[in-house]
Amino acid sequence: xxxxxxxxxxxxxxxxxxxxxxxxALHGGPxxxxxxxxxxxxxxxxYRLVQFDQRGCGRSTPHAGDWATDLSTNTTHHxxxxxxxxxxxxxxxxxxxxxxSWGVTLALAYAERFPERVSEMVLLSVxxxxxxxxxxxxxxxxxxxxxxxxxxxAGVPEDxxxxxxxxxxxRLLNAHPDPAVRLQAxxxxxxxxxxxxxxxxxxxxxxxxxxxxxxxxxxxxLVTHYFSHAAWLGEGELLAxxxxxxxxxxxxxxxxxxxxxxxxxxxxxxxAWPGAELHVVAGGHLGDAEMEHLQREAIARFGARG
Numbered sequence: 001x002x003x004x005x006x007x008x009x010x011x012x013x014x015x016x017x018x019x020x021x022x023x024x025a026l027h028g029g030p031x032x033x034x035x036x037x038x039x040x041x042x043x044x045x046x047y048r049l050v051q052f053d054q055r056g057c058g059r060s061t062p063h064a065g066d067w068a069t070d071l072s073t074n075t076t077h078h079x080x081x082x083x084x085x086x087x088x089x090x091x092x093x094x095x096x097x098x099x100x101s102w103g104v105t106l107a108l109a110y111a112e113r114f115p116e117r118v119s120e121m122v123l124l125s126v127x128x129x130x131x132x133x134x135x136x137x138x139x140x141x142x143x144x145x146x147x148x149x150x151x152x153x154a155g156v157p158e159d160x161x162x163x164x165x166x167x168x169x170x171r172l173l174n175a176h177p178d179p180a181v182r183l184q185a186x187x188x189x190x191x192x193x194x195x196x197x198x199x200x201x202x203x204x205x206x207x208x209x210x211x212x213x214x215x216x217x218x219x220x221x222l223v224t225h226y227f228s229h230a231a232w233l234g235e236g237e238l239l240a241x242x243x244x245x246x247x248x249x250x251x252x253x254x255x256x257x258x259x260x261x262x263x264x265x266x267x268x269x270x271x272a273w274p275g276a277e278l279h280v281v282a283g284g285h286l287g288d289a290e291m292e293h294l295q296r297e298a299i300a301r302f303g304a305r306g
Contacts, residue, residue, distance in 0.1 A: 002089055004055070004082045006073035011059035012052035012086055016044035021119075021303055022092045024050040024083070026110075028101030028125075031222030033058030033215075038098075041296055046303040050095070052086060054079055054106075057218050064221045065214030067179055071221065076231045080110050087117065096302055100124040101261070101285065102223075105231055105238070108269075111248060112241040120302040121250040121276075122295055125258060125285050126266040128238050129231040137227065137260050138166040141196060144259050148195035155188035170228035173221045183213075186220035193223075196260040200284045242273040249305075250276040251298035253291050255283040 001009045016039070025038055034051040042049045055074045056064035063069060087095065096119050099107030104123045111118045127133065142149025153161050156168035172185035187210075194205045210216045234240075250273070254266035263280055270278035281290040 001059075001061075002052075002082075002086055004078075004085060006078065007062065008055050008073065008078075008082075009061045010052055010055070010082055010086065011061075012050060014090070015039040015049045015051070016042060016047045018048060020044075020046050020048040021306065022048050022050065022090075022095035023299075024052075024087070024095050024097055026083075026097065026099040026103035026106045027051075027054065028103050029057065029219060029222060030054060030102050030226045031057040031064065031219040032102070041299055043300065043303060047096075047299075048092075050086065050090065050092075052082075055082065056222055057215075063214065064218035065216075067182060067217070071174060071225050074222070074225065075229070076106065076109055076226070076233060079106055080113060083110055084114065084117075093117075094119045096120045096122070096299075098122045098124075098299075101127055102129070102226070105129040105233075108238045108245075109231070109233060112238065112244045115244050115248060118248050120305070121245075121248055122253075122298045122302070123250065124253045124287060124291065124295060125261060126252055126254050126269055127261050128265055128269065129227065129233065130235065130238075131230045133261070133265060134166050134227045134230060135164075136262065137196075138164070141259050145195045145198075148192060148198075152188060152192040152195075155185060164228070166224060167228040169220075170224035173217075173224050183217070186217045189220040189224065190216055197285060199257070199259065200286045201288070203286065239268060239272045242269070245273055246275055248275070249302065251294070252276050252278045253287070253294055253298075254278070254280055255285060255287060255291065256280050257283060258285040260285055 004010045033053050053060040097107045105127050160168040176182050190210050197203045198205050254263050270276050279294050
């Protein structure tokens with residue numbers, strides 16, 4: 001556990017060779033927590049892989065699954081400071097940054113702020129968390145799943161149904177005084193998450209992970225908190241600052257059939273970042289066998305750079 005200030009403690013782990021090439025994994029969500037399977041993608045003889053649970057989730061404390069946990073010190077800028085604090089604590093000069101989904105937004109924000117600390121990047125299911133991207137997630141994608149979206153829309157007060165649904169859910173989950181209302185909002189939110197992933201091969205609806213009520217609450221609270229604030233980033237900030245990434249080799253992987261995060265987002269990033277290598281695979285947000293192969297290949301290739 002690392003004392004991150006503001007009353008937060010960050011849970012972290014290191015896998016592999018203590019003298020290997022440093023890498024850090026930025027998980028999705030926000031609120032998804034570290035992936036148990038990720039270390040298998042990094043050769044333990046080559047890499048020193050760092051995983052940590054972002055504020056409010058996983059084993060980090062205080063946990064957003066507790067309604068009393070305040071989220072005012074849980075923002076992108078706090079997470080970037082946590083990353084630097086952890087890097088300094090582990091005495092790492094530079095590291096490869098791996099990110100998936102929301103972790104891509106966080107990875108880009110980190111690399112643009114601290115490019116001298118990033119050796120390479122491997123980014124899966126590209127997200128930028130811009131207002132337009134959030135609007136697509138909360139409303140535009142409803143064109144693909146109209147019945148599920150109607151239920152999602154019905155979960156907010158009637159006078160807010162034609163407005164910003166993500167912001168409405170943020171208010172329900174993070175400001176409503178009634179815990180029962182909050183809990184129902186969490187269930188309605190994750191049902192919409194399930195709908196967006198329901199076409200992915202092997203995805204189970206409802207996701208068994210939601211059976212852990214504390215995890216479900218934390219996930220819903222953190223996603224809506226971050227999305228409703230567009231990750232506290234300026235409009236177009238990540239694309240505008242890609243010149244800061246010019247010296248960082250990167251592989252971008254995105255699914256052609258990603259409903260919640262259209263492939264156009266990945267193409268926009270690649271267009272603004274000529275040095276990045278974009279691969280579009282046939283799968284969706286969770287990827288497919290080709291994405292798995294390509295990320296392993298990229299990790300191995302960058303590992304050989306030393």
